[in-house]
Amino acid sequence: MDPVVLIGIGLAMGVFGGMLGIGGSLVMIPALVLFYGEDQHLYQSASMICNVFVALASIIGHRKAGTLVPAVLRRMIPAAMIGIVLGVALSNVPFFAGRNSYLLARLFGAYLAAVAIYNMARMFATPMPSVNGSDPDAYQTPVLKGIATGIGAITGLAAGLLGIGAGSVATPAQQFFLRLPLKRAMSNSASVIVGIAWIGAIYKTATLPRHGIAVSESLFIAACIIPTALLGGFLGGHLMHLMHRHVVRGLFVAVCLAGAWRLLTVPPGG
DSSP states (O other), X not given: OOHHXXXXXXXXXXXXXXXXXXXXXXXXXXXXXXXXXXXXXXXHHHHHHHHHHHHHHHHHHHHHHTOOOHHHHHHHHHHHHXXXXXXXXXXXXXXXXXXXXXXHHHHHHHHXXXXXXXXHHHHHSOOXXXXXXXXXXXXXXXXXHHHHHHHHHHHXXXXXXXXXOOHHHXXXXXXXXXXXXXXXXXXXXXXXXXXXXXXXXXXXXXTGGGGTOOHHHHHHHHHHHHHHHHHHHHHXXXXXXXXXXXXXXXXXXXXXXXXXXXXXXXXTTO
């Protein structure tokens, strides 16, 4: 793999990941497939490693803007930790092994298409009532605690299965079920990614040899991408708070559609 191409992918991953609270895999994995063909288990491992650093860089901007909601995060993160372990285990089952690894790419593409359609609908729908989230007493009822826990579990499962940060799961779920504003939901998503991606990265990378992939391949990709992804994540985290929510959502939809097209058309055996 050409390090220059990987460096460019890292910059794009960081900017979009930090700006949209998605960890960057929605950019990184389709881009790797575009340039190098399908190798989903390898790309998932590398993207999980990179997600930790991209989300960590973007949190600096989110914390400065004061948009995190600790009461929700205390429920989401532990559940997401369990979910990501189960998700990685599911991605390693024989059904997705060997030449069938392209099915993970197709599954990822279908997921991106669904997310894009949902967000396009939200762009033209009447805004849902939202809760500011800054009140420390908010989200303390048993029902809301349970909802936040459930969102975390589903987020982790999707992250482990597809190799994504899963902000594209956590963000709309927090908006719909917890009535959080878009930017607060995205900030929380970045925090969840930081809390769980390292677990998925260690687990997925350790299981690469069973798919005939050397761990060093994943580490090489991550080493090339992380430096510019860090820079991009820092810039993206700040940009998100300077942009109108419709612009943020529009960019999110465009990224999802581009990724969906590439992954849904990947041939078996790349």
